[in-house]
Amino acid sequence: MPIQKLLDFRDPDVCERLVIKIGSALLVDSSGQVEIEWLRTVVNEIWTARERGIEVVVVSSGSIAIGAKKLGFAGGGRETLAEAQASASVGQIELASVWSMLLAERKLVAAQMLLTLDDFESRRRYLNISATIGRLLKSGAVPVINENDTIATGEIRFGDNDRLAARVAQACNADGVILLTDVDGLYDRHPDHPEAERLDEVDGVTDEIHAMADTGSGSGVGSGGMTAKLLAAQIAERAGIALAIVDGRPELPLARAMASQAGTLFLPQREESGRRAWIGGRMRFNGSIGVDDGCVRALNQGKSVLAAGITQVEGDFERGDIIEVKDITGRVVAKGLVEYGVDDVEAIMGHQSDEQEQILGHAPRSAVIHRSHLVMM
Ligand SMILES: Nc1ncnc2c1ncn2[C@@H]1O[C@H](COP(=O)(O)OP(=O)(O)O)[C@@H](O)[C@H]1O
Numbered sequence: 001m002p003i004q005k006l007l008d009f010r011d012p013d014v015c016e017r018l019v020i021k022i023g024s025a026l027l028v029d030s031s032g033q034v035e036i037e038w039l040r041t042v043v044n045e046i047w048t049a050r051e052r053g054i055e056v057v058v059v060s061s062g063s064i065a066i067g068a069k070k071l072g073f074a075g076g077g078r079e080t081l082a083e084a085q086a087s088a089s090v091g092q093i094e095l096a097s098v099w100s101m102l103l104a105e106r107k108l109v110a111a112q113m114l115l116t117l118d119d120f121e122s123r124r125r126y127l128n129i130s131a132t133i134g135r136l137l138k139s140g141a142v143p144v145i146n147e148n149d150t151i152a153t154g155e156i157r158f159g160d161n162d163r164l165a166a167r168v169a170q171a172c173n174a175d176g177v178i179l180l181t182d183v184d185g186l187y188d189r190h191p192d193h194p195e196a197e198r199l200d201e202v203d204g205v206t207d208e209i210h211a212m213a214d215t216g217s218g219s220g221v222g223s224g225g226m227t228a229k230l231l232a233a234q235i236a237e238r239a240g241i242a243l244a245i246v247d248g249r250p251e252l253p254l255a256r257a258m259a260s261q262a263g264t265l266f267l268p269q270r271e272e273s274g275r276r277a278w279i280g281g282r283m284r285f286n287g288s289i290g291v292d293d294g295c296v297r298a299l300n301q302g303k304s305v306l307a308a309g310i311t312q313v314e315g316d317f318e319r320g321d322i323i324e325v326k327d328i329t330g331r332v333v334a335k336g337l338v339e340y341g342v343d344d345v346e347a348i349m350g351h352q353s354d355e356q357e358q359i360l361g362h363a364p365r366s367a368v369i370h371r372s373h374l375v376m377m
């Protein structure tokens, strides 16, 4: 699917539901003001998409950059967590009011949703997000989503809105995600390098692709840099969702990207069903198991994780938790819903089914992670 396809609003067969993510560097100028005239052109594009029957969900960064200027924090409000959180609470109220005003100019209703990483990690809350976005879109509203930075701390933070956008796309069954940023795609090395070349299409984010990016934000006001966008692309590709990195700097950026054919498109890699897609996108784990090579081969053939192939257990997990599965080198090969708590896995690992019954004192389950709850990485 060439990049024009994803951006072609005239073809709702290609994209019925789209997530558009706008980075801080685009939204906020160096004095902390929202780039209203530019944003109005983006809203025009959202309106055009909607007129053509394409539903749009917005993920908007910018609260920290806006708030930091208002509060007079040096370092963009990112020097301490407390500053970032204070900045976000000041900036978010302005960000929301700008979105509301600009969408209203086009007779569109803005709907604010502030989410944390944990909201996506709990299956019940994830389904709630999904239902709320669905209901808003059905009512004709435009969800405008940001991380709830004022309460999200440390390990429960995305910290970048790229992965948040990919998780939102997964939750609302979007067909595509467009990351609008201050560079026109992924380059094979830092774009400042004179020989850097843009990749038009990426068919699976590999280690080699990851090595092209770095975590630094070009503008200094964003976070996560290109690395965060590649992690987002991985979440999307595993959920069967196309993702594009597009230069958001010009006015009417989507139309411009269409015309110039610039940008990088990440192709969807598989079509996971709802629960499996959710497992694949999970980012926090209470533990992991290490498995032998024979087990990895079996998993690659679509089999379940059996206790006999487990060589190592780490962490503190309970039955029903999502855990990581690692090969003997420590590389994560899969994620899945575990059928036993950590103590039972430790007791039965390396044992065949008949021995497991004796150890557990009851008939063992068919697998430690059943293939229907297992997602390969
Ligand atoms: N290989 C690469 N290709 C393109 N951009 C890269 C690469 N490595 C690092 N970058 C940097 O990533 C920046 C975009 O990330 P970021 O500043 O976090 O944007 P945003 O605020 O839009 O999320 C670019 O400005 C660029 O300097």
Ligand SMILES: N[C@@H](CCC(=O)OP(=O)(O)O)C(=O)O
Pocket (backbone or CB within 6 Å): 022, 023, 024, 025, 060, 061, 062, 063, 064, 065, 088, 146, 147, 149, 159, 160, 161, 162, 221, 222, 223, 224, 225
């Ligand atoms: N949630 C934060 C945005 C996080 C962030 O900086 O994202 P980005 O600019 O997209 O790299 C905010 O509103 O400031």
